[in-house]
Amino acid sequence: MAFAAGFATADLLSAYRRDLRRARQRIREGSRVAATSCGPVEFAEAGEGAPILVVHGAGGGFDQGLDFALPLAARGFRVIAMSRFGYLRTPLPADASPEAQADGYAALLDVLGIRRASILGASAGAPSALQFALRHADRCSALVLMVPALYAPRPDGEASRLPTPAVTQVVFDTALRSDLLFWAAIRLARPVLIRSLLATPPAIVDRADPHEQQRVDRMLEHILPVSERRLGLLNDARITSTLRREPLDRVAAKTLVISVVDDLFGTYDVARFTAAEIPGARFVGYANGGHVWVGHEQEAVMEIEHFLR
Numbered sequence: 001m002a003f004a005a006g007f008a009t010a011d012l013l014s015a016y017r018r019d020l021r022r023a024r025q026r027i028r029e030g031s032r033v034a035a036t037s038c039g040p041v042e043f044a045e046a047g048e049g050a051p052i053l054v055v056h057g058a059g060g061g062f063d064q065g066l067d068f069a070l071p072l073a074a075r076g077f078r079v080i081a082m083s084r085f086g087y088l089r090t091p092l093p094a095d096a097s098p099e100a101q102a103d104g105y106a107a108l109l110d111v112l113g114i115r116r117a118s119i120l121g122a123s124a125g126a127p128s129a130l131q132f133a134l135r136h137a138d139r140c141s142a143l144v145l146m147v148p149a150l151y152a153p154r155p156d157g158e159a160s161r162l163p164t165p166a167v168t169q170v171v172f173d174t175a176l177r178s179d180l181l182f183w184a185a186i187r188l189a190r191p192v193l194i195r196s197l198l199a200t201p202p203a204i205v206d207r208a209d210p211h212e213q214q215r216v217d218r219m220l221e222h223i224l225p226v227s228e229r230r231l232g233l234l235n236d237a238r239i240t241s242t243l244r245r246e247p248l249d250r251v252a253a254k255t256l257v258i259s260v261v262d263d264l265f266g267t268y269d270v271a272r273f274t275a276a277e278i279p280g281a282r283f284v285g286y287a288n289g290g291h292v293w294v295g296h297e298q299e300a301v302m303e304i305e306h307f308l309r
Contacts, residue, residue, distance in 0.1 A: 016183050023224040031062050033089050036107035038100070042089040043082040043108060047073025050141075050308065051114050053105055053132075054081040057123030057149075058236040059176075059197065059223045061088040067218060068122065071301045077308070080117070082108060084125065086232030096235045099135060101128035106136045118142035118308055123265070123291065124149045124236040130246060133253045140253040144304055145274060147259050147291050151243040152270040165264050168196040175226075176233060182226045193220055199264035200290025208294050219292060248277035255281035256307045258300060263291045282307065 031044040044062045052072060054065035065081030073079040085101055086092035093100065105128070109117060118141050121129025126148030133143045171193065175185040185193055191202040198219060205216050223229065255278045259271030268285060275283035284303055286296045293300055 016180055019183060020179055020225060023221075026222075027061065027063055027088055027225070027228070030066075031083075031089070034108055034111045036104065036111050038104040038107040039093055040089065040091060041082055041104055041108045042087075043080055045081075046070055046079045047077050049076040049078050051078045051080060051109075051112075051117040052308070053109070053117045053119045054079055055105070055119060055121040055125035055129045056081070056084065056087070057125050057147075058233055058240075059226070059229055060084075060125070061229060061232075063088075063222050064219070067215075067222060069120070071298075072305060075301075075305050077305075080108070080112065080114075084128065084232055086235045087229050092231040092235060098127035098131045098239060102131035102135050105132050106139060109139065115139065116141045118144065120144040120146065120304070121148065122146040123267075124240055126150050127239055127243070130248075130251070133251050133255075134246065137252045142308055143251065143253045143255045143278075144307070145255070145257045145271065146300070147263055147265070147267040147293070148257065148271055148274060149240045149243070149265070149267065150270050150274055151245045152273040153245075165196050165199065167192060168199075171196045172233070172237070176230070177226075179225050179227050183224060186220050186224075190220070194290075195264065197223075198290065198292050200292050200294055201262060201264070201288075204262070204288055204290055204294050212294050212297065215297060216292065216294065248274060249279060251278045251281075254307075256284070256304065257281055258284045258286075258293070258303065260286045260289045260291070260293050260296070262288050265291050267291070 031042050033040050033042050054069045056064040061083040062081045069079040083090040085096040116139050119129045119132050126145045133140045175182045194200050194202045194205055257271045257275040259268045261268050275281040289296045
């Protein structure tokens with residue numbers, strides 16, 4: 001029995017090391033680091049056409065941005081997906097506020113010789129995408145906000161913060177502190193991660209078609225190595241724990257806001273409020289699909305494509 005347990009443990013550790021090695025190789029391929037006026041910024045590009053700056057959510061990096069935006073690249077857009085401050089090869093500076101992040105996006109466009117671009121901000125990437133539209137209005141041709149982690153008024157008058165599943169903080173304090181623990185959680189507690197990190201009812205994923213189930217699995221796998229995203233995660237937690245009201249009526253770019261009713265992070269009401277406050281903004285809501293809009297990937301991509309055309 002002891003020998004069998006030892007062999008099983010050795011096999012698991014071997015599988016973990018193999019998968020982590022592959023994950024590290026994946027994030028080292030296909031991206032570059034630009035020396036900008038705001039410091040090093042990692043990014044990757046795909047496609048040709050009108051430029052779209054893709055701003056990933058918590059736990060992401062340039063790879064998460066590409067995972068979502070490659071269908072847009074295939075439809076005739078130039079996708080630029082960067083790693084935000086604290087993620088992968090983009091270091092965390094002393095000032096990693098949404099405003100500083102937005103200035104970093106403008107600096108990256110400078111390096112790439114791009115004068116104007118659309119910007120797509122998802123989840124925890126929405127605050128900095130919004131700041132780009134506010135601080136660099138002359139460079140923002142369109143703003144797309146997906147399941148945005150933004151301010152919405154609360155009836156109790158307290159500072160705005162997104163609701164989160166109760167287990168999310170537990171996962172943040174355990175599995176997200178260790179590549180090994182997170183790797184094990186993907187394999188042993190997948191429904192827990194889907195609910196806590198992807199803020200999506202696991203039953204929605206269970207009923208989804210194979211393509212969407214694979215997309216969810218890829219999102220979890222692509223959080224590895226979590227150790228190289230930890231500083232960004234902590235920074236996002238600070239930003240989203242107390243969200244402030246922004247002058248949405250000053251957003252000049254045409255704007256599309258998308259969210260889902262059963263998003264467990266509660267972005268649906270946030271998205272409706274945001275779209276109502278931005279002049280001329282278009283709001284699209286889906287009845288189900290959770291925070292990662294399961295079952296609506298193709299619809300969302302087509303909605304964004306038509307909007308940007």
